[in-house]
Amino acid sequence: MPQIELNNASYSYRVGEGQTVRALRGVSFSVEKGEFVALTGMNGSGKSTLAKLLNGLFTPSAGDVLIEGINTRDEERTFDIRRKAGMVFQNPDNQMVATVIEDDVAFGPENVGIPREEIVERVDWALEAVGMSEFRKRSASKLSGGQKQRVAIAGVLAMKPDIIIFDESTSMLDPEGRAEIMEVAKKLNATGITVISITHNMDEAAQADRIIVLRKGRLVLDGTPKEVFASPEVEACGLALPPATELARMLTERGFAFSETVTDEDGLVEGICAQLN
Amino acid sequence: MFKDVAFGQYYPTGSVVHRMDPRMKLLLTIMFVVAIFFVNTYFGFMITAAVLLAIILIARLPMLSVLKSVRAIVFIVLFASLVNLFMIKGGEVLWSWKSLQITDQGVHTTIKMALRLVLLICGASLLTLTTTPVEVADGTESLIKPLKYIKVPVHDIAMIMSIALRFIPTLFEETNKIIAAQKARGASFDTGGLIARAKAMLPVLIPLFVNSFRRADELAFAMDARCYNATENRTKMKVMKLGAADYVGFLLIAAYFVAIMLDRYYFGGVMDSLIFGGLV
Amino acid sequence: MRAIELKKLSYTYSKKTPFEKRALDNVDLAIEEGEFVGLIGATGSGKSTLIQHLNGLVKVQEGEVVVAGMSASDKKSLKQLRFTVGMVFQYPEYQLFEETVARDVAFGPKNMKLEKDEIDRRVRRALEVVGLPYDEFAERSPFELSGGEKRRAAIAGVIAMEPKILVLDEPVAGLDPVGRREVLALVRKLHEEVSPTVIMVSHYMDDIAEMADRIVALKEGRVVADGSPQEVFGEREKLAQAGLALPSAARIADKLTERGIELPRTIVTPAALADALAEIKAKRAANEPAAQDGEREDGENV
Structure with missing residues (x-):
């Protein structure tokens, strides 16, 4: 059984009176455990919508999304899915809940009722894994963008996820910050965590095992970086x-x-x- | 333009006062505030000042940082003093002009009121100078916890406080950025009358609101993605624990409290006449 | 003519508090009219503080700032200074506020107290220049535009003041490849058609190498390198010390040099690298059959 499975998934939403935007149109693909997949396409291609389908933040208007066999439509299992598939968002400032770094990392485990001692262990481990241990007592507002994103990753890691989705998590960072996040993502991938990286940075996409390209809500390319960059379609998709x-x-x-x-x-x-x- | 809001901003020195349990510090601050309203003798004010001075020294705070907080209320104190000085009548008349009069009771009441306000602010600022806003929020949450039995949504209040604290620096920074950007397009915020100024703020307020909604939206997604649910099943990583310093602090403030009460109700101003003689 | 002159400029944030930080340290810098300057430096190196001095958003503490003959310390000319130096901040679309694109773009010209006709002319021109045709975009709400369009509308709001000097802070941050290409082309066009002097702050060394005539590198508030892209990127050790990356062409050239294909350190753009490699290939192809041929060629050139 693939770890992530999309069967003909579509998503549309309403804007104003009677107008609907079809953000995704019948997308199907599957991802095996441990893969590093880059999901790319120009703005408005539907890639961020797709990301939000993967952890049940959105449910498809048609078709199905299965995470480790659990359908994201199953509301009783929503938290199970979100524990398995963690998400790091784009803006480092808009995803931290607590002022003090260790409190922010503890937020997820606290939400799902992990016992206190274990939270402490998980927070230690997660901060260590992203190289932010020495900052644990500091205030988030004093960190660089890359450091904030590493804290966000630690917050996801503390949930012990099988999958981490990076939703354009590097797009607001400077090159140093980008490199930091890519390094952490690769390190985590090496431990067996599946990484789905939504990005329009082609240097980053090239580092993935596999690239999926969306255009106007449809999947148009799916292959290794060599295959994808050899295709004449790439530039037609608004990519560099x-x-x-x-x-x-x-x-x-x-x-x-x-x-x-x-x-x-x-x-x-x-x-x-x-x-x- | 938003630089001088630094009222009692956290001043880290790592002292024993900084490390005290925020709940205890909150409790002691409340005790102090209550006590100071009972002070009505100069001797009482001397004790109060001595206690504050002791805490400032132990906390290794620069005098200036405490006085800065006082600066914020200077105008209120001056205004209230003037009103008191002319309104309170009793005892010997010291000065008069037409219907205006200053009496010796008025002078004493005014001085005491000013002392009380200034010392009150000094005391309260000691809390914020030695305690981070997050600790204050955590401490408050813990202290108001019993209220959940009367259906007060303690957890929600705590979450809102925590998020507000978290976003204050972010919004602050953003406001300054927008102001800079609009200034760069020739906007001015400090000319014209009240209405003109309020109107001039629109180019700042509108983007700030629009951006805040976007932030709120994203934050909601981020919280959902991390399984946020305001239920009983939540656990907490941090537990607050009282230490030796907290008990010592409590004894100090309790002793102060008792001293103030004795001075007021038992000695009834005897100390003042002893020290200041005929002056009071 | 001199557009900008900074003399011994220093600036310290939060003076006399535990958070004191020196952002600029004795900066001397002169920029001539017509230059396209790329300002580079790691985060926190003082770039933002420096550019905010140019239109008086940050008050001069120590030293002197002279822009187009005006002192930034002179309060009387402050407004004029702001209209002379157009400032496009990072993510400028977050400053849009009016009900329509046209009204937002008109905000600057209105503050300049221009005649209504002149304001209209400028709004039209600014929108045309940034590629948002007036008839199509003027009456739309800026909040309904796409990401790239919003950015261009915000830039139009600065361009409408027709500033002689244009400062752009990370103009392509967060854009997708198409948006990036469009905005970079726009910056070039603005340099040619609207604002002769351009200062662009960017972390993208490839863009800087491609576009700037001159690069100024900051580290901890000091100017550590200043010269043509070839000169500045040629100083590999200094750059590494300042925590700055190389353009990808220079990085690849270094890797090739390590592998025995000698390339000069002055290569900073892909085109230059491709040309240099093609030349080497041609030479080697010529050298292989008959070595003397190559020598004779060299001789003729001298």
Whole structure:
């Protein structure tokens, strides 16, 4: 059984009188445990709506979303789903509940009634995992964007999730902050946690095992970074190529030839060396 | 333009007073506030000042930080003093002009009232200078917990307080950013009459409201995603515990309380005549 | 002509409190009219404080700020200063407030006390320049626009003042690739058509390398590098010390140099890198069959 399964999921919402926006139209795919999936598309492609279907914040207007076999329509299991699938949001300032960092991390476990001693253990462990232990007593407002997002990740980790969904969690950060969050995401993925990263940063998407591309609410591409960036569809979806891929293309115009699609800098360097040395 | 709201802002020194249980500090502050309304002798004010001074020294707070809080009420004190000075009549008339009169009782009452207000603010600011807003909120939640038996939604109130505290710095920062942006487009907020000024604030208030709704929306999603539900099943990571310092603090304030009561009801101003002689 | 001059500018936040922080430390900087300056520096290096000095949003504490001949310390010319220096803050769309796009864009010109006709002309022009056709967008609510459109409407609100100097703080933050490309193209256009002098603050070194004529790098409130993109990004050690990244082209060039393909440190854009590599490829192809050919070619060039 796949860990995440979408069967023909659609989502529409109303704006004003009689107008409906069809944010998602019959999307189907499944994700196995431990995958690192980037979900991408331009603004308005439906990617953030899709993210919110994955932990029952939205329920599909048609079709089904199953998390570890539990249908997100099953209201009695909503909290089970949200414990399994944690979510880190876009704006670091709008997802912290408490002023003091350790209190914020404890918020989730407190909500589901974990005993006190265990909360303390989980908070210690979660802050350690994101490298924020020394900040535990500090005030959230004094942190950098990257640090705030790491605290948000710790808050999700304290729920011991199987899946973490990053809903454009790096888009408001500076490059340092982005790198911090990507590093943490990869580290957690290495421990077996499934990562779904919603992003329009192609450098980040290129680091995933798999990229799913949405356009106007439909799934248009689904494959490895090499497959996706080789497709002429990418730019039609309003996406850019990663800088390394772009450069490979410029070199191809100048007489170079790469045996496979370049997705990152190291691949590009290898490809160039093979042709020049 | 929002820089001077720093009334009694938390001043970290890591002293024993800072580390006291916030519940105890709240309780002691309440005791202090009650006591100071019973003070009506100069001797009583001396004791009060001595107690405050002792706490300031133990807490290692700079005098200036305490006096800053007083600055916020200087105008209120001056205004109230003037009114008192001319309104209260009794005893010897010291000065008069037409229907205005200053009497010796008026002078004493005025001085005492001013002392009481100033010391009251000093005492209250000691709480906020040594206790973070979060601790104050946590302490308050704990102290009002019994109210849930009379159907007061203690948990909701606590959650609202906690979120409000969390977002004050964020909204503050945002307000300053919007003000800067509108100023950069030539807006001015400090010219014209009252109505003109209120109107000038619209370009700040509208985006602030719009953004706050967006924030609230996102926060609600974030809380839902972390299984928030205001039920009894919630647990709490932090438990507050009383320590030695809390008991010592309690004894100190209790002794002060008793001293004030004795001075007022037992000695009845004897100490004042002893110390100040014919002056009072 | 000199557009901006900072002399020994220093600034400290929360003076005499436990939270005291020196944001600017003895900054000397002169910017000529017509320059496109990229201002870079890690978060907290003093970039925001510096740009807010340029239109008097932050009061000068120590040193001097002169913009287009006006002193930023002179209260009388403060308004004029603000109309001379257009400031596009981060996420400017969060400052939109009027009922219609046109009225929001008119806010600045109205504060300038311009004639009604002139205000209309400027609003029209600003909206056209940012790519929001007047007839289509003027009467819409700014809150109903898409993310990219909102950003452009907010920029129009600054452009309508027709400032001689335009300062942009992270103009593409949070945008998707299409939005980024559009806004960067817009900044270029504004540099050519509206505001001759542009200062752009950005964390994206690729954009800075591509667009700026000159780069100023800050670290802990001091200017640590100042020069052309080639010069500034050429100083790898200094940049690393300031906690700043390289443009991706320079980073790739370094990796190739390590692997034995010698490339100069002055390569900062993808096009320059691709050209340099194509040249090397051509040379090696020419060298392989007959080494002397290459030598003769070199000789002719001298």
